[in-house]
Amino acid sequence: MRRYSLAALSIPVLMAACAAPSAAPVAPMPGVAPAWPFSGKARVTNGINAMVVTGSPLASEVGRDILQQGGNAVDAAVAVGFALAVVHPEAGNIGGGGFMIIRPRNGRVRALDYREAAPSLATRDMYHAAGPDASVTGHLSVGVPGAVAGLTEAHRQYGRLPFSAVIEPSIRLATQGFLVDEYRSSSIASDSARLVFFPASRTTFLPADRPPQPGSIFRQPELGATLEAIRDSGAAGFYQGWVAELIVAEMRRGGGLISRDDLARYRAIWREPIEISYRGYTIYSMPPASSGGVTMGQILNIMEGFGALPPFGSAALLHREAEAMRRAFADRNTYLGDPDFVRNPVERLLSKEYASQLRRQIGEQASITPNLAPMAPGGSSTTHYSVIDAEGNAVSCTTTLNNSYGSAVTVTGAGFLLNDEMDDFATSPGQPNMYGLVQGEANAIAPGKRMLSAMTPSIVLDPKKQLQMVVGTPGGPRIITMVYHVISNVIDHHMSLPDAVAAPRMHHQGLPDSLQVESDGFLPVTLDSLRAKGHRISARGRWGDVEGITRTATGWQGVSDPRRGGGGAGY
Ligand code: DON
Numbered sequence: 116m117r118r119y120s121l122a123a124l125s126i127p128v129l130m131a132a133c134a135a136p137s138a139a140p141v142a143p144m145p146g147v148a149p150a151w152p153f154s155g156k157a158r159v160t161n162g163i164n165a166m167v168v169t170g171s172p173l174a175s176e177v178g179r180d181i182l183q184q185g186g187n188a189v190d191a192a193v194a195v196g197f198a199l200a201v202v203h204p205e206a207g208n209i210g211g212g213g214f215m216i217i218r219p220r221n222g223r224v225r226a227l228d229y230r231e232a233a234p235s236l237a238t239r240d241m242y243h244a245a246g247p248d249a250s251v252t253g254h255l256s257v258g259v260p261g262a263v264a265g266l267t268e269a270h271r272q273y274g275r276l277p278f279s280a281v282i283e284p285s286i287r288l289a290t291q292g293f294l295v296d297e298y299r300s301s302s303i304a305s306d307s308a309r310l311v312f313f314p315a316s317r318t319t320f321l322p323a324d325r326p327p328q329p330g331s332i333f334r335q336p337e338l339g340a341t342l343e344a345i346r347d348s349g350a351a352g353f354y355q356g357w358v359a360e361l362i363v364a365e366m367r368r369g370g371g372l373i374s375r376d377d378l379a380r381y382r383a384i385w386r387e388p389i390e391i392s393y394r395g396y397t398i399y400s401m402p403p404a405s406s407g408g409v410t411m412g413q414i415l416n417i418m419e420g421f422g423a424l425p426p427f428g429s430a431a432l433l434h435r436e437a438e439a440m441r442r443a444f445a446d447r448n449t450y451l452g453d454p455d456f457v458r459n460p461v462e463r464l465l466s467k468e469y470a471s472q473l474r475r476q477i478g479e480q481a482s483i484t485p486n487l488a489p490m491a492p493g494g495s496s497t498t499h500y501s502v503i504d505a506e507g508n509a510v511s512c513t514t515t516l517n518n519s520y521g522s523a524v525t526v527t528g529a530g531f532l533l534n535d536e537m538d539d540f541a542t543s544p545g546q547p548n549m550y551g552l553v554q555g556e557a558n559a560i561a562p563g564k565r566m567l568s569a570m571t572p573s574i575v576l577d578p579k580k581q582l583q584m585v586v587g588t589p590g591g592p593r594i595i596t597m598v599y600h601v602i603s604n605v606i607d608h609h610m611s612l613p614d615a616v617a618a619p620r621m622h623h624q625g626l627p628d629s630l631q632v633e634s635d636g637f638l639p640v641t642l643d644s645l646r647a648k649g650h651r652i653s654a655r656g657r658w659g660d661v662e663g664i665t666r667t668a669t670g671w672q673g674v675s676d677p678r679r680g681g682g683g684a685g686y
Contacts, residue, residue, distance in 0.1 A: 144610075146428015147619055150635040156677035157613035161670065162685020167191055168662040168673035169500035170206065170589075172682035173293060174198040175673075177284040178502055179684035181276065188504040189217060189273035190281050192512050195500050196266045197285035201338060202293055204320070204532060205302050205519045206498035206589065209341070209353065211534040212261030213514030214401045215269055216388055216572045218582065220507035224390075224399045224574065229265025229383040230565040231258030231536040234372035239560050242542040250542045251549055252309055254371030256522045256535035258566065259381050262514060263345055263353040268383040279346050286342045289530075292334035295327040298680040302519070303327065309523035315365075316525040316532070337530025354378045361529045369524060380563075386454075391415055391465070394606055395578035400571055400598075401513075402461065403454045406447045407571030409464055410595045413443035416470030417477075418603065427608040428637055430644035433621055437630045437650060438477040440596055440623040441484060448625065452557035453565040459557075481649035484628040496520065497589030499572065501664045503582070503671050511572035513587045513594070518549070539566035550591040553626045571598040584612065586663035588676070593631075596622045597659045605665075612665040612674045620658065629653040
């Protein structure tokens with residue numbers, strides 16, 4: 116087995132619960148540009164019994180504490196979900212939605228869909244007159260939130276601790292406050308131009324008309340009261356009663372559509388996960404209303420048929436990946452949508468036979484997709500967390516407000532942000548959305564329908580069907596290709612999970628017709644070869660925040676993406 120660095124092995128695993136950056140500097144991995152800054156830099160946490168990794172070290176500690184109080188992985192995941200709404204408000208939320216894959220130790224894997232839904236007054240063409248920004252910022256961009264229904268339902272089905280114990284840490288963090296660090300302060304600063312526009316967002320996130328300063332304590336008493344209502348009445352504390360009244364009043368204030376009935380009717384839905392077999396491994400991931408599992412499955416199926424893959428970072432590999440991704444995204448954007456509204460041909464799309472057909476179309480030169488869609492800058496606000504408890508139960512959960520700080524609208528009097536998930540619909544079928552995705556009728560807006568997502572919370576079993584890895588990330592459509600990369604880096608390129616997460620990423624989504632690469636990641640000679648094959652290369656910053664866990668010889672290793680500020684907590 117090839118190993119590119121000793122990152123995974125450099126920390127004695129017997130020092131349970133120690134978090135440390137992996138040793139630096141590390142020689143760049145083969146196929147990676149010398150200027151790539153992340154080689155050997157993934158944040159690694161080891162635990163003998165259990166592990167929680169999230170985009171916020173504070174939230175990971177909440178999850179670890181719940182596990183140590185006797186909670187199981189679902190208790191910890193629910194506690195983390197609420198805590199992220201307090202300490203990571205650009206993405207963690209109670210005003211958004213998400214997807215959770217749960218694998219009880221040796222039990223049946225299930226997928227929980229608590230994606231937002233279009234309000235009942237929504238119409239297919241509602242954004243035509245409203246202007247292009249209306250699906251991204253402000254009251255009209257908000258879908259009926261699903262997070263509280265999802266978290267309470269997961270706990271109802273699987274939780275072991277009382278719900279009050281699981282939600283308590285988030286109430287404490289909201290009412291007593293937490294210490295603001297550089298990351299939090301600058302994150303709020305970077306969206307302040309949107310937040311300042313909405314009075315309740317301004318008072319909540321820009322007290323004294325500026326972001327909370329590093330070193331200060333950030334308190335959110337109204338959010339604390341909302342969380343107490345949920346503690347006392349469960350989902351009804353959010354979808355009925357005074358919190359629901361305040362949501363509806365907020366909608367009226369800014370021309371939003373969500374009604375009392377929309378809130379009262381919202382339910383989280385249990386679905387069968389997508390199951391993908393890849394070179395003897397089994398991968399469970401999210402079915403529609405997320406495209407994540409199907410589209411990643413198509414990419415993996417196409418790649419599997421190539422046999423042993425060319426080396427990491429080679430033009431031959433990137434070309435094949437780009438061509439596989441281009442085809443999988445074309446199907447995504449044509450066929451997938453809320454399965455309660457449109458038929459998703461999942462079985463056909465995921466058949467190995469269909470993958471062979473697509474693979475046979477791939478030659479030595481790039482295929483051409485007519486370039487209709489400029490790539491708009493994506494937000495940065497989704498967040499993923501992974502949990503494994505001492506019994507081996509696993510949870511993989513991705514949750515979002517869509518854009519950073521969602522619609523930028525905070526519910527007056529209730530202290531939480533609302534999503535702008537309506538932009539994930541094909542708001543204008545045939546036109547690009549915020550992420551440059553050009554989607555069709557299957558994902559057109561309809562009342563009560565869930566907008567198609569790319570979130571890809573995943574769980575990987577090894578060929579002996581043992582739990583091997585829990586993984587996911589934010590990143591819009593690139594979520595799908597990032598989770599693919601991490602899985603393939605481990606299985607095909609024999610990287611440790613820290614190396615697999617730190618490695619540079621590429622992405623293709625068909626439209627726009629460009630092969631996106633992280634800047635400074637791949638060798639110039641590789642990019643030249645790809646250009647010679649007809650690819651348009653676009654080098655674009657860095658993306659993602661993979662939060663994953665893998666099995667080690669003596670326990671679990673949590674791995675946080677070096678591109679952002681997450682961290683793990685284990686014991
Ligand atoms: O559900 C989706 O696919 C998008 N709303 C996710 C957005 C996202 O990941 C933005 N952040 N990085």
